[in-house]
Each structure stands twice: as C-alpha cells, then as structure tokens.
Amino acid sequence: MWKVMMPRKIAFGDNAAKEFDYPKNSLVVTTTTPDIYEKWLDYMGIKDYEVYDKVTPDPSIESIEAVKKNYEGKKISAYIGLGGGSSMDVCKYLGKLTGVPKILIPTTFGTGAEMTTYAVISFEHKKKLLQDEAFLADTAIVDPYFLPGTPFNIMRNSACDAAAQASEGYDSKLSNPLTKLFCKEAFDVLEDAITNDKPHLLPYGAMLSGIGFGNSSTTLGHALSYVFSNEGVPHGYSLSSCTTVAHKFNKSIYYERFKKICNKLNFETLTLKQGFEDAADVIMPDRGHLDNNPLPVSRENIVHCLDEIINKNPLS
Ligand SMILES: [Zn+2]
Numbered sequence: 001m002w003k004v005m006m007p008r009k010i011a012f013g014d015n016a017a018k019e020f021d022y023p024k025n026s027l028v029v030t031t032t033t034p035d036i037y038e039k040w041l042d043y044m045g046i047k048d049y050e051v052y053d054k055v056t057p058d059p060s061i062e063s064i065e066a067v068k069k070n071y072e073g074k075k076i077s078a079y080i081g082l083g084g085g086s087s088m089d090v091c092k093y094l095g096k097l098t099g100v101p102k103i104l105i106p107t108t109f110g111t112g113a114e115m116t117t118y119a120v121i122s123f124e125h126k127k128k129l130l131q132d133e134a135f136l137a138d139t140a141i142v143d144p145y146f147l148p149g150t151p152f153n154i155m156r157n158s159a160c161d162a163a164a165q166a167s168e169g170y171d172s173k174l175s176n177p178l179t180k181l182f183c184k185e186a187f188d189v190l191e192d193a194i195t196n197d198k199p200h201l202l203p204y205g206a207m208l209s210g211i212g213f214g215n216s217s218t219t220l221g222h223a224l225s226y227v228f229s230n231e232g233v234p235h236g237y238s239l240s241s242c243t244t245v246a247h248k249f250n251k252s253i254y255y256e257r258f259k260k261i262c263n264k265l266n267f268e269t270l271t272l273k274q275g276f277e278d279a280a281d282v283i284m285p286d287r288g289h290l291d292n293n294p295l296p297v298s299r300e301n302i303v304h305c306l307d308e309i310i311n312k313n314p315l316s
Contacts, residue, residue: 002176004215006115007104007137012207014017016106017044017143023077024048026103029067029090030083040082040107043145049080057086058123064093068171074098078138082152084108085120088137092119096134109203110158110236112165112210114140139162142207144200155199156265157236162206163190163261164236164243167254168221169213173292182212187254194261220297221246223289224305226278230268240267241309248314249305250294262315269313276306 011020022044029049030037037053052067055150067090078280081091088104104114119135120127147155168176170183170280186208223245229239231234247255272279280302282289292296309312 002178002196004176004178004211005117005133005136006055006211006215007140009139010115010142010207011139012204014144015304017141017145020044020103020139020141022046022049022080022088022103023101025074025076026050026078026080027052027071027076028060028080028089029055029094030081031057032083032107034146034304037082046080050074050076055086055090057084058120058122058127059086059090059093060125061093064090064097064121068094074122080105081114082107085111085113086120087115089119089121090134092137093121093130095138096132097186103139103140103141105143105146106143106203108154108158109142109147109206110149110161112162112206112208112214114142115207115210116214118214122209135235140207142203143293144203147199147203148314153234156267157234157238158265159190159194159202160204160262160265161236161239162202163258164221164239165213165218166190166205166209167247167252167258168218168243169209169216170254171250171294171312172213172216172219172251175216177266179212179216182208182210184214187257191257191261198213217289217292219246219289219293220305221251223283223286223297224302224309226286227274227282227306229270230282231273233270237267238270240265241270241304241314244314245305245308249297249301252294259315267315269315270309272306272310276303276310279306 026049079091081088081104091102166186190205224242225238255303
C-alpha cells in the first residue's frame with residue numbers, strides 16, 4: 001500500500017492570500033512585528049481577527065500551552081499561521097490540542113512546512129522533530145506576494161533546501177510513484193526558478209517539494225548536513241555541498257543538475273571544526289535519514305563523504 005497526505009485545501013499562485021475567504025474570529029499567529037504583519041493582513045483583506053505575535057523562534061511546548069490558555073473560551077474559529085516555520089509549527093500543535101482548524105500561510109519559502117505532517121517543538125530547551133497526521137493543515141495558502149524583500153542569502157538557502165528535499169525525496173526508499181511525481185515536478189520548477197532567475201516560482205516549487213518529501217523522506221544529504229548546522233552553518237547552505245556529495249554517492253539522476261543549481265547560487269565550500277570521526281559519531285545514529293537512503297551507508301562511507309565535502313571541493 002502507498003499513502004500520500006496533504007492539506008485538505010491548497011490555494012496557491014498570485015493573489016491566493018488576497019482572494020481567500022478567511023473565517024470570522026480567527027487567531028493570526030506570527031513571529032513578526034506589527035510594521036510587517038499589518039501590511040500582510042491589509043493585503044489579505046482579513047477582518048474580525050485577533051493577533052498573537054509573541055511567538056519566538058523554536059517555540060517551546062510551554063509557550064504553545066500559554067496561547068491555548070489565553071484564548072480558551074473565545075470561540076476561535078481558525079488558527080492562521082502567518083510567517084516562517086515557527087508560526088506554522090505553533091498552529092500545527094495548537095490545532096492538534098484543540099481540534100480548531102488551521103490555515104498555514106508561509107512568508108518564507110523552502111521548507112514546504114505548510115504541506116507536511118512535521119512540526120519542530122522545543123521540550124526542555126531541546127528541539128524535537130514531531131510527526132502527526134493532526135499537524136496537517138486544513139488549508140495551505142502559498143502566495144508569492146510575500147517573497148519580495150526576502151534577503152538574497154535567505155532566499156538562496158531556502159531554494160537550495162527545497163531542491164535538496166525534492167531530489168533526496170525522489171531517491172528515498174520511502175518514495176512511491178505519487179511522491180516521485182511531486183518531487184520530480186518540484187525539482188523541475190525549482191531548477192527553472194533558480195537557473196532562469198524566476199524567483200516568483202520558488203514558493204510553488206517549495207510547496208510541491210513539501211508534498212513530495214513530506215510523504216517520503218530526506219536521506220544522506222540531510223544526515224550529513226546536521227553536523228554543519230550544529231556549528232552554526234545555515235541549513236540550506238550546508239546542503240549545497242552535503243547533498244551534492246550524497247547524490248554522487250547514491251549515483252542520483254539529480255547529481256549534475258543539483259550541483260549546477262548550487263553553482264548558480266554561488267555557494268562556497270564548507271569547513272568543519274570537529275574531526276571526521278567525531279562527526280561520524282553524530283551522523284551514524286541518525287537512522288531516520290540513513291535507513292531511507294537508497295544505498296546502505298557505512299561509517300567508512302560517511303567519513304569518505306565528509307572528506308569529499310571538506311577537502312575535494314565538491315561544487316567545482
Ligand atoms: Zn531540509
């Protein structure tokens with residue numbers, strides 16, 4: 001049996017967030033400041049709503065419980081997660097706790113989080129990746145309106161993440177014909193957006209990638225990348241070299257095309273403070289990614305991949 005899950009309703013493309021009919025008495029949850037989100041809400045034409053703007057990045061379970069308590073008895077009809085991953089994660093978890101429908105509207109693009117059953121929540125100051133069908137959006141709204149103004153560096157890291165997720169998801173052992181369809185189309189759209197300078201296509205590409213990898217998984221490239229994240233390297237940047245080397249190892253059909261995208265985005269090679277053996281100790285237990293890799297990965301393979309990433313200039 002194969003299974004694919006996605007939000008019940010997906011509104012996307014130009015004016016999607018503007019033309020959507022928002023339910024009355026919604027709670028808008030966002031991490032941004034009034035000078036920014038007031039412009040967004042104005043564009044959306046939403047009326048009769050409340051705003052909760054005290055969400056912090058990497059939201060803790062306590063902060064979510066606090067929002068729940070704050071609005072208890074107020075007959076909130078929908079949570080609207082407006083912003084980056086943290087705003088959406090809070091709504092995903094709130095929706096699971098209360099059963100109130102959630103509308104997810106990303107304003108930064110790349111993770112495809114608006115499409116997935118994943119949420120990152122902190123428990124006792126430790127980030128935890130959770131998965132639950134109840135995290136799935138009732139409605140996802142993907143509108144390129146929110147893209148302009150995104151700093152180039154953030155946009156390039158997000159684009160790389162989306163392309164890495166699409167191509168790793170395509171190769172994943174958990175993939176199926178339908179996830180491959182989404183991943184393949186996602187990569188085609190993202191490649192066109194990046195190589196032909198059509199940034200307005202990035203949100204759609206990231207959305208397709210979210211459906212594709214969200215129903216399969218990412219693999220070796222992501223597993224390798226976290227030792228760099230732990231040293232402060234942005235996620236998308238670390239994937240440029242990690243996923244390229246992983247694709248080479250896996251003999252992925254996306255190896256050359258992914259590398260070309262990274263070159264177009266002008267990524268530099270990575271450095272690593274810790275030794276390869278220490279890094280391998282961190283990477284090997286990441287079975288969630290490694291077990292879904294199309295080829296078995298040994299500790300020796302990991303060390304070899306890290307050597308390629310650091311010493312062999314994989315993007316040349
Ligand atoms: Zn990723």
